[in-house]
Amino acid sequence: MDPELIKDCVHCGFCLPTCPTYALWGEEMDSPRGRIHLMKQHVEGTPLTPEMAGHFDACLGCMACVTACPSGVRYDTLIEQTRAEVERTHRRGWDERAFRALVFGLFPHPRRLRALRLPLKLTERLRPRLAPLLERLDPRLAAMAALAPPVPRRTLIPPLVAARGERRAVVGMLTGCVQAEFFPRVNAATARVLALEGCDVVVPPRQGCCGALSVHSGRPEEAARFARRTIATFERAGVETVIVNAAGCGSSTKEYADLLAGDPAWAERARALRFVDLAEFLAELGPAAERHPLPMTVAYHDACHLAHAQGVRAQPRALLAGVPELRVREIPDAAMCCGSAGTYNLFQPEAARELGDRKAEQVLGVGADLLVSANPGCTMQIASAARRRGEELRVAHTAEVLDASLRGLSPAALGAP
Amino acid sequence: MTPAPADLSGLSGRFLAMLGPHGVITDPVRLRTYECDGLTYHRATPAVVVLPETAEQVAAVVRACHETGTPFVARGSGTGLSGGALPRSDGVLIVTSRMRRILEIDVENRRAVVEPGVTNLAITEAARPYGYYYAPDPSSQQICSIGGNVAENSGGAHCLKYGFTVNHVLAVELVTPEGEIVLLDAMDPGYDLLGAFIGSEGTLGIATKITVRLSREPETVTTLLAAFPDVETGGVAVSAIIGAGIVPAAIEMMDALAIEAAEAAVRCDYPPGAGAVLIVELDGPHAEVAHEFARVDAICRESGAFAVRVADDPARRAAIWKGRRSAFAAVGRISPAYLVQDGVVPRTALPAVLAGIERLSARYGIRVANVFHAGDGNLHPLVLFDDAEEGAGERAELVSGEILDLCLEHGGSITGEHGVGVDKSRYMPKMFTAEDLDTMQLVRCAFDPRNLSNPGKIFPTPRLCGEVPGVRKGVHPLVASGEADLF
Structure with a gap:
């Protein structure tokens, strides 16, 4: 300190x-x-x-x-x-240590997450019935089970998605860990939007974790290992700009040079790569592809690691405002966290739940058809809090909304479970 | 080093029974986070902290203190700048941060009823959907609590036109220093006890429920930012505006150093090269604002403004105010340490006092940034120093103190809105005679005979209640100087 x-x-x-x-x-x-x-x-x-x-x-x-x-x-x-x-x-209690080992041994490892898909799929119906038992056993396990999203079909993104029309940029794309395994639609939409806007999108296969989880949890050495691997991956891919579509990953990749400051050669390599948030990048690039109308009302939620950590607030709103017939509403007390906060809702389930409840109340009060955010953690958290109040909340990533507009899909296609 | 907290374990046990484990703090590490308020210069770790949630709990805690002769101090958000909420190491700190419910927004009667921990801005936010707001607006309005506002009689930029907290509080429910719950209402006939309570800095009891007046949002608000080559020309403009019979909602001035700090903190983008900026806000009916605006604009230019910017939409207004509101904390960007001073002078004495501050600054080699409510002569000199430099802190203290002497010499006061607290109690005898202070003690003793409610604040080592005030000898200095008459 x-x-x-x-x-x-x-x-x-x-x-x-x-x-x-x-x-x-x-x-x-x-x-x-x-x-x-x-x-x-x-x-x-x-x-x-x-x-x-x-x-x-x-x-x-x-x-x-x-x-x-x-x-x-x-x-x-x-x-x-x-x-x-x-x-x-600080020496934590045995149960806390075990739980942390479980989380850090699982989340930053896409392949281990993938191995979890089948058991999660098989227990999808069973879990709600197990909830009271888990709650009694350990509220953290219950939170983990409750937050596990439905297992979607795997979507493989090819290593190169070619630009449509005139090529305006060549970019890499970070696929993330949880994002890649449980929200493949977001990654697919991101790649499509970039391609439709004239970008060659390079998606290196077998990307590891970017290190966000580790750096935000007091594990700088582990984070630095992940950072070096990510940098090397995109150096090999031959890109200078890397698009990141998850807020937490965006903020940690932008701080690679600080994280690796003790290792000047690597810090220099970190500075040579530009990690940039999707909305930030698209706003800079300017629109080229035709936007089709999406007649619906959306509420935009600021993910903390996008708004506070990266200062990206205006760009996603501007992108949404550029979609014809799409009305964007603000959520009161927008700067307040929803309680998801990376792994917070696993380690501190009670506080996270209370914050989620407050946020859900405010989001529902807006009366929008769809909740849009740049972080799946936030939308999962707010949707599950809404479900506790007996309401279904449709959620989507900014990339999915843009994708639907560019491809002329109907509003009904967005946020379907 | 702060004195070690006393052992109040017997009392803590009683508090635990009243408030439960989440309402009582006794862990030493946790207690220390409460050792100071917004004025970090004075510190004392409280013996125990309690976080009551109801007036009854506050009363129970105070009664226990009264029975055992234990001093207690109330604290809201801990943003005060005179050490008014400085804890006692031998006492209890009663924190109202969990009493933050807005109980009622009564639009028809234009009032709101709130608990003391509600923030100043939260009242405005709750009233805004109905077209109303709470007028007093200290710069810390997003966090300072209404209970603290009542204790300090807080002002803010707009008190030039709308008055202080005392003009906007209609009733207060309070716990007396003996633990009784009492309601004081502005409508009550008889002595204005509510007036006595507001601004009493926690020495007459603890507010537990506050009824405030809501004001109608003005039809139009226009903010003007005028850049001047120096503070003197800005001061001329202020006098000319008021002299023309215009009462703006606010007239604020910042000097070059304060502008530099604000630019560093929030990039407020004021006109470059300004030696001073004046922020003038006009509000009211559209026609009136338009008329006054033209005159203010002309006066500023005639007085020497080289750039004038106008904002009549909320976003641009906020951009102008951003620099002003952040100025205090922003000074942290250009100086490792600083003292915030608060003094008042007659508006006409502004140029002389500012020149005096400049001389002090040069004499001691200590930079002073000036941010002030120019309309009502309320100065906020920020005395900058490097706490790593030997003796700098002491010199800054001297400068800060001599600024107050300067204010008094010009017929002003030692505080405009930050209160006396612990920080300025030693200056009270410079402003008041022993007889004045004794008379104030009589009021205090009527409320707090055992001297337990925030003792050590406002008054320098007060006489104990029951001691006979000294017999007045000679002529009162104000009478001698011809400033007051005895009838």
């Missing part, structure tokens, strides 16, 4: 109303200002107590406080450093 970064905080409290855990519990030590104070106590010599670790673990890492801070405190860097310190020095 860098004392210089801690010193930047002037204790003004402007971060408090943006913090999801402060909104839930109203306690100083579960606010960014309070957590920075805990970090300060620790660097000044107070040992890292289990209480401290608990407050750091309770942080969603949504970065809303970074947006709100007038003093420019790098809370994002601070909490990453702090989580690494927690992993180094």
Whole structure:
């Protein structure tokens, strides 16, 4: 934990109303200002107590406080450093360690996720009935089971999707881990939209995890390994620009040079590649393909790692606004996290559920036909919270909406389960 | 080093029974996160923190404190800038951050009833769908609590036209320092106890329910940003605007250093090369605003403004205000440490006082950035220093203190809206005689005979209740100077 970064905080409290855990519990030590104070106590010599670790673990890492801070405190860097310190020095209980080993042994590994498809498919009907049992066993396992999405048909994207019409760019595409296995439609839509807009899309097969999960969970060495592999993969693919369509992956790939700062050669290689969010890239490129009308109302949800971590807010809205007959509505309190936050809804299921409930209420209040977001984690989280209220929420990724418009599909095609 | 908290384990046990485990904090590491409010210069770790959710719980906690003679301090969001919510290491910190329900928005009677932990801006957001808002708007409005606003009688940029918290609070339910729940209503005949309570900085009790006035959103709001070569010409424009009989909703000024900080923080994109900017906001009926706007625009240009920008839509207005609202915290970008001062001078004395501040700055080698509510002469000098530099903090303290002397010399006050708290209690004798302070103590003793409610704030080492105030000798200094008469 860098004392210089801690010193930047002037204790003004402007971060408090943006913090999801402060909104839930109203306690100083579960606010960014309070957590920075805990970090300060620790660097000044107070040992890292289990209480401290608990407050750091309770942080969603949504970065809303970074947006709100007038003093420019790098809370994002601070909490990453702090989580690494927690992993180094804090000994968790056996059950927590086992659960974390399960999550980190599974999610960043596309092939292991793939192996899970069959058992998930077979237990799809059984799981709701197992829920009460799991809840009693461990609420985290119950959360994991409840959040597991329906297993879709596998969609293979060819290693090269050629531009339609005049070629305007050549880009690589990061397929992700969970995205690739459980939301293949999003990746397919992303590749199609890019191709229709005149891009050659290079999709290297056997991509690994980008390291987002690890870097956001205090495992920088593991994250650096993933980062080096991802960089090498796209270097081999011969592209300079890599399109990322998942918010969490987008923010971590953009920070590769910082992550690899201790290794100048690799940091240089990281800087040579440009990772860019899909909406950000399309907004820069400008529209070329014809947009067909999509007569429907959508609510746009800002994924934290897109809005707060990458500052991408206007671009997706502009892209949606460019679709004829599509009405875009804003969700109240848009800057507040939905509680998904990567693995947060697995490690802190109660808080995540409460935040999900609040978000679902606000989304449903908007009265849209479809919820659009750039992160499958968010839409899964909000849809499952809506389901708890007995409402079905249709959800889609920005890429899917654009894809439907470019291909002239009907609104009914979007967000079907 | 902050004093070690006292052992109040007996009392904590009682609190646990009243509030449950989630409502009481005794872990030392957690307690320390409450050691200061927005003014980090003063610190004290509370012996115990309680997070009540109802007025009854607040009353039960206060009664227990009263019975045991334990001091207590109320805290809302902890954003105060005078150390008003500085805890006592031998006492209880009562935090209202969980009392944040908006109980009623009564549009017909233009009022809202809220709990003390509700933020200032949350009231406006709740009223906005009906075309109303809550007028006082301190710069920290998105986080400061209404309970804290009542305690400090908070103002904000728009109090020039609309007044302070005291002008917008209709009733307060409070827990007295003896633990009784009492309702004070502005409509009550007899002494204006509500007026006495608002701005009492937590020394007369803890507000648990607040009824505020809602104001109708104006038909039109226009904001003008005028850039001047220096603060003096900006000051001339301010006097000319007010002199012309115009009462803008707000007139704010920022000097070059404050602009530099705001640019660094939020890229507010003010006209380059400005030695000072003036933000003038006009609101009201369309015709009136249009008429006044033309005059303000002309006055600014005649006074020497080299660029004038106008915003009449919310987005562009917000862009102009962004720089001003972030200015305090933004100073952190151009200086490792700083002190925020708050003083008031008669508007006509602004140029002289600003020149005096510049002289102080040069004499001590300490930079001072100025952000102020120019319309009502409320200065917010930001005294910048490097805390790593030997003696810089002490020199900054000196500059900050001498700025207040300067305000007093010009017939002003030691605080406009941040309150006295712990930070300025030592300046109170410069502004008031011992007799004045004794008289104020009589009010305090009427509410808080055991001196348990936020002791150590406002007054420098007060006489104990029951002690006879000194016999007045000689003539009151204000009478001597001809500024007041005795009848």
